[in-house]
Amino acid sequence: MLDRLIKIFTSLRLTIVLLSLGMILVFWGTLAQVTLGLYKAQNDFFRSFFVFWSPEGSDWQIPIFPGGYLIGGLLLINLLAAHTRYYRPSKKKIGIVFIHFGVVLLLVGQLLTDFLSVESTLHLREGETKNYSEASRSFELAVVDVTDRDLEKQVAISHRRLSKQDEIKHPELPFTLKATTFFANSELKQREEPGFQPVKGVKGIGEGVWMRELPHETMMDRRDVPTAVVEISGPEGSPQSYLASAHIARPQSFQYGDRTYEISMRPVRYYKPFSMHLLEFTHDRYPGTQIPKNFSSRVILNRPETGEKREVLIYMNNPLRYWGETYYQSSFDTDDQGSYLQVVRNPSWLTPYFSCVLVSIGLTIQFLMHLVPFLKRRLAT
């Protein structure tokens, strides 16, 4: 039995089957983006162990095809197992070792990228300075102590934590928080409409607002907009509730004891030890057309702790790499006075480069090992 299992896991046939399944998966997953959108298709086809199908009108999840994790994982096991089984130290196989190690690195690196990379966006208007970027699709409940003149203390609770709807205590907060209502995706109205429920028992701007839960958004150009009714309770007085929603752009403030706090649902922030100040955004078009030729952001990078302060020009295909992050020029405001930089933190961004180098070295060695004897034979005859 064990022998048979080993035979399967080390067989070249399995490699071929997995590569074929991988090709089908990529083709199918790419087509599925038309109906599911990029993010859902990526999650359903590539970031999963199985592709599931649900019969219409049922909640069943029937696995019908291996997903990206399963195919990639099996390929990795297959490669490592075959290599261990068949490899014999020999100068003639040095090229094969390089190629295999390169492919393993590529597979592992991609998985690391999948789990460790963080993408966010830095939006700056001309003249604006920021020391944080924001997630595009995930939100957090921010409770900010704004009492002090210069500094503010922010406690950011992930929306996943908030969705558990249990009591949230933190040493930095003198009160307890609890989401008594939580909608991962929602819609708000300022008047009664069918399907909407009134927001009850809240202070501040939630009074008179109607809300309803929406299904998860799957399309690439849309996103979930969470809403929660958050109860704040503590030794001072009776509990009070506030409506915190990503629909509401401005924070609501309240007093607790002698401190002033602001509460809001905002995109997840990633703070940095430096700031970026947008001096100028430039948008060149091809003459006589509206087709963008080039767009660039001239920013000042300021890092007080090291005394670093310099001007940087970020433009298409010329990102800024700094503090383990890459800043790409990604979009701009329609009035050409604001810029969007895509911020990517990917600790394993070098692995594809290393793996390509390793595979290239391996292929070159293998090629030369055949070419040189061949040429020698030709010359000898």
Added chain:
Amino acid sequence: MEPPWRCLSTGLAAAVALSSLVMLSGCGRDEIKVYKVAKESPDAMAAAHAAHGRGQMPPGHPDISAATPKIQYALPSGWEERPASAMRSASFSIPGKDGQAADVSVIPLPTTGQEVELVNMWRAQMQLPSVGESEAANLAQAATIGGETGRLFEMASEGPILDDKLHGRMLVAVLTRGATSWFFKMAGEDSQVTEQKPAFVEFLKSVSFEAPTPATPATTASSATAAATGGSDGKPAWTVPEGWQEIPGGQFLVAKFVVTGEGNARAEINVSMSSGDGGGLVPNVNRWRAQLGLSQVPGAEISSSVKKVQAGGNELSYVELSGTDLNTGRPALVLGAMVPRPGQTWFYKIAGDRQLVEAERAKFTTFAETVRY
């Protein structure tokens, strides 16, 4: 031939390592993060607020912002209302010829005092050169906005800017009301905006501003004198016992008093009000118990310990809890009274040094029982 277990163990080790990585990376996503950051400057916030073209909402998502102040107005004929958004208090579209439509927006922003920058931003949109501060001020005409006098700016492009075929024109009326500046903007094709200008002027006159819902109800600044008699600022009428000093209690309290005794002894009296039953007797008493380091107890036990008193047409439910002050470690006593009223519940609580609370017991009960709602 390698031993077979070696092949499998290598593969499995890799799988386990990867799974661990996956699980490790999954951890921490639940976390609560704390940042201490410098406050954003008002200029930066104004710049962020001035952002338009791409708001926070996903495209096509119907968005509203209850935080946005509201206005009332008379809708000119031919104007179509559009949904308000996080930035816009009101939004309209005026269909014109050849598929063109003028856009009208009403946007409240924090007053920054940097009008010249805004004027130059609008001029840039009309592809006009920038102007200096004095010239910008001279460009303004007086306009009546909701019975108040505001400033109206009119700008027209010198060349075709709409689809490279049509001239553009923009009208922006600005009214500063305290900390908020209101911007009424009409932009579109030159002749259409010129034609709609009288309607825009009439629209400005018809505007009335609704009082915004206060984000921070002012409950912190009430003075001891004002509270001595009560009955003002939405508070019921009461007589503050001698020796009690009112201090700011924050938004969650209707009033807060403090009384001190010998040897730094201190007790605080909190008065709060909640809509409905305020969460009910049991959760509130258990909350108070937690503040004294006492364990939670079942509802039946709490209900049996409650002493009910009729006073002034109300039924007061008294609770007495003895424990430890978690901050000082000294013996502490809590006396609480809940008073259900139509649609709301009032809470009175004295908590602090045990001997001092005992000494203040009579004053506290008299205070709670003589409040006139």
